[in-house]
Amino acid sequence: MVNSRPQSEMISNLRLSDSPPSVPKRSSTATTFRAAESGRGDLLPTSSSSSSNHNRGAPNRVRSMSSGLVSSAIGTAASWRNASKPTKTADGPLLRSRPGKRAISNGSMDDGSVASNEREWMPPASYPHDKPPAPRCLWKTPSPNGSSQWIQTLVLLIVTCLVWESYHRAIITSEQFEKLKHDESIIMLHLQGLERKSMQLHEVLGRLSDGTVIQNVNRPNNNNNDEPVDAKLIHVQTQQLYQMEEELQHELKGLQTKLQQVARSSIVGTFGEGPVQVSFDINIGKDTERISISLWYDTPHAAWTLIDQIRSGKWTGSQFVLAPNGATLTALPPEPTAPLDFVETASEKHEAWTVGLAENDAGGLSLFINLQDNSADRKFDVCVGKVVEGFGSLQKLVSSLRSNKPVSVTAASASRVPRGKAAGLFE
Numbered sequence: 001m002v003n004s005r006p007q008s009e010m011i012s013n014l015r016l017s018d019s020p021p022s023v024p025k026r027s028s029t030a031t032t033f034r035a036a037e038s039g040r041g042d043l044l045p046t047s048s049s050s051s052s053n054h055n056r057g058a059p060n061r062v063r064s065m066s067s068g069l070v071s072s073a074i075g076t077a078a079s080w081r082n083a084s085k086p087t088k089t090a091d092g093p094l095l096r097s098r099p100g101k102r103a104i105s106n107g108s109m110d111d112g113s114v115a116s117n118e119r120e121w122m123p124p125a126s127y128p129h130d131k132p133p134a135p136r137c138l139w140k141t142p143s144p145n146g147s148s149q150w151i152q153t154l155v156l157l158i159v160t161c162l163v164w165e166s167y168h169r170a171i172i173t174s175e176q177f178e179k180l181k182h183d184e185s186i187i188m189l190h191l192q193g194l195e196r197k198s199m200q201l202h203e204v205l206g207r208l209s210d211g212t213v214i215q216n217v218n219r220p221n222n223n224n225n226d227e228p229v230d231a232k233l234i235h236v237q238t239q240q241l242y243q244m245e246e247e248l249q250h251e252l253k254g255l256q257t258k259l260q261q262v263a264r265s266s267i268v269g270t271f272g273e274g275p276v277q278v279s280f281d282i283n284i285g286k287d288t289e290r291i292s293i294s295l296w297y298d299t300p301h302a303a304w305t306l307i308d309q310i311r312s313g314k315w316t317g318s319q320f321v322l323a324p325n326g327a328t329l330t331a332l333p334p335e336p337t338a339p340l341d342f343v344e345t346a347s348e349k350h351e352a353w354t355v356g357l358a359e360n361d362a363g364g365l366s367l368f369i370n371l372q373d374n375s376a377d378r379k380f381d382v383c384v385g386k387v388v389e390g391f392g393s394l395q396k397l398v399s400s401l402r403s404n405k406p407v408s409v410t411a412a413s414a415s416r417v418p419r420g421k422a423a424g425l426f427e
Contacts (some may be wrong), residue, residue: 045290051314169269176262180255201334227400254302258340263304275417276303277388278310280331281410282320284400288410293355294417296387299344302384307414309337309365315412319365329369329398331409337364343382350378355385369394 109393267276277294295303318331339359350356351373358381360366370378371385388395400407 033166047112069314111331113322114321122218169193180258180262252342255346255371259341260300260344263300266304267300267307270307271416272412274419276307276414277417278306278412278414279313280318280412281409282393282397283410284393284396284407289390289396291390291393291397292388293385295350296346296383299346299382301342302344302382305338305340305365306357306367306384309333310412310414313412315367316409318409320401320407320409322398327370327372327374327397329371329401330395331367331369332360333364333366335364336362337361339365340382343380346383348383348386349375350383351375353387354383355387356376356381356383371398 011163070088077395189395275294275297277292279292282289282291295306314333314335314337315331317334319334321332322328323330340357348354350370354370356368356370356378357365358378397407
């Protein structure tokens, strides 16, 4: 049916009139509503109303039009919400209503040609919190806990390596000492045999000096306690003694060489390759002076013995003594120290400003500085090094001792000689 008033006239009235537009009132008989069960929205009436409806007041027309539009909008929103809500069937996956397309024609809204009971399968709705977390690479973006675990693992690995290295060095050192002890035991056995042979030879020579008659060995013994002595037996025993002495000297040299190797390895392991020096700090008046001594390379046993005692603090507090003839300046430790196992032979002699080690009256070591050439008097003592720094301090030290002012060592240390000083050290 067509409205009695043209649509253009209604639009012109809305534009030109100051009063609200007059909209035909819907009647129960002329208005048709469609159900929203299948997702379709309400439609505007298509039937014409009577002319009497146009004569009603403006407020009534506005109210009717507003209530109709509101009802239509509410119904449309409800139908779309119901159509978008997923439903679950008894025998299949989730289904979702497929709303039809909405079209506007001749001032009214109409749905597409989609049946109310038509369904299609739609995947379940996905939400941000339902998505699985993306895989994360620990190497690119490590977490704080992961970084701490890696640091702990690295520290544990470093500590393990250090412990293993220390354990390996301890094993090597213990094996070397065991071997040295074994060699020393063998040498002691040879020394014991040599001593027994020498005692026998001494007894035979004593009898010869007392006028005992030399008799044949095959002759039976007399009633007296004197045993017959044969000159050939003495000669044989003497040759045996010489041979045992040669063997003993060879073994002693081998043992000394091993002791030197152990000492040299200890020095290199502690300070590295290169010359090593020891320093003595002394107080002369109000000033602190230092005397530095570079150690020879060919006397490692004496050098390491001195370094070991200095590092243990046995030379701190040593007193300096000047010889009566002024040839040497001797430092005596406050407590007895261990002596040298053997005396090494250095290529350098006891010339002026050289340093040597000797055995003192207490059985320990004493350090002496040669103020002049003492090669003839000190040939049985080892020359361990030479003064390289502190010659002015030596002069002050000698002057203080001549003035009967005691001077002692306040600190002693051992260190490696820097490369710049080691280049022209022994030129």
